[in-house]
Amino acid sequence: MSNFADVSKAFREYLQIEKNASPYTVEFYMDDLESFFAFLDEEAISRLQDVDYQIIRVYLTRLYDKKLGRRSVSRKISSLKSFYRFLERHNRVADNPFIYVSIPKSARPIPGFLYMEELEKLFEVNDLTDPLGQRNQALIETLYATGLRVSECQGLKLSDIDFTIGTMFIKGKGNKERYMPFGRFAEVALETYINDGREKLLDKADSARDNVFLNARGGPLTARGIRKILNKMVEKAAMTVHVHPHKLRHTFATHLLNEGADLRTVQELLGHENLSSTQIYTHVTKDRLRHVYMNSHPRAKE
Known part of the structure; x- marks a missing residue:
């Protein structure tokens, strides 16, 4: 051996x-x-x-x-x-x-996603006067605004965020780099947390950190910690759905496609190397289009 x-x-x-x-x-x-x-x-x-x-x-x-x-x-x-x-x-x-050797491929599962009504519940549960509440709000706004992988979110540094043009520098899988835009809601949540709550969490640390997201002791937040935070937010919102970081990534992609974004753009935003990885989201949007059509067109059904 x-x-x-x-x-x-x-x-x-x-x-x-x-x-x-x-x-x-x-x-x-x-x-x-x-x-x-x-x-x-x-x-x-x-x-x-x-x-x-x-x-x-x-x-x-x-x-x-x-x-x-x-x-x-x-x-x-x-x-x-x-x-x-x-x-x-x-x-x-x-x-x-x-x-x-070849193994027949099984059908890829259609990714689950959250509806806007479900997301709104999560956006409303955090105490924005509390450092951890500010952090949690910034976390969920960032995950939904950017579709980052949990590892990318965990590794995000203050120096990666440019508030003047509203973009983040992301180092993804295989050290592939991309710039990720983010919107006003994420901007406000991040600025509130970075200028207030994060400073208070950093006071508890034994050394300075460049990580954006910190734990209660002022150290870098882990991937497991991010998942626990989302689980607690779901409990507070009294929701029955299971929410994990990748589900927010699925939600980000699905909502973009539902609102008319083209597949190539979504591929770039997700940091997918191959378009085939992004195409699975079209199954979700096709189902939604069919649902809207069947319920809206006067002659879609008897």
Whole structure:
């Protein structure tokens, strides 16, 4: 297994340095690799070049026996395809046995989103005289105004915000950079929080921070902390829907498309590399268009 450990380390460095993958992506790859190595160990296979299509079929059977969903299996196979591509490129194996493996893709789930009436409830629950209330208001206004990923919001710095032109500098997945505009509601909420509540939270910290969003002790707010804040806001609003940061991202995209924004613009705003990632939102807007048509056109139904 020692040679597995060596090549695993080399693959991690390749992902981090050459592919510039995010820490989350790297860990997903390494978890998939670790479970595959454990399988090889159980099968008494000590050399990566001994893996062939028949062994992969056995591995797939094991995954399905564990009741893994099609999406999880697809991700593992994709990880291992990339791993063997890396091995092949560095002459550690003669060929890539995973290129012959294909997993039928399941239908992508249509993303959930919030209606404006639901959002309004969340905008009204925070105490704007309290530092944490100001922070929470700035947080939800920012997430809805920009559609940022939770990691992008968590990493937002004061120096990234330009209030003179109403834009944020965002470093997204794979260190891809983009400028994100934001509107008046987010501007007011951010300025109130930064000039008042954030200063009071910063007084509790042992050192100065450039992070926009701080926790109650004045330290940087974590992704988990952001999710907890949204959950508490939902409880205060007495809502039954589940709200998470990515749902606000879905809401941002859906509302833009519903109001006539073109797909390419929304792709740029979301920081999607491929248009296909953005196209899933058209399913939501098509359903809404059909609903409006069926309920509004005089001859749509009897």
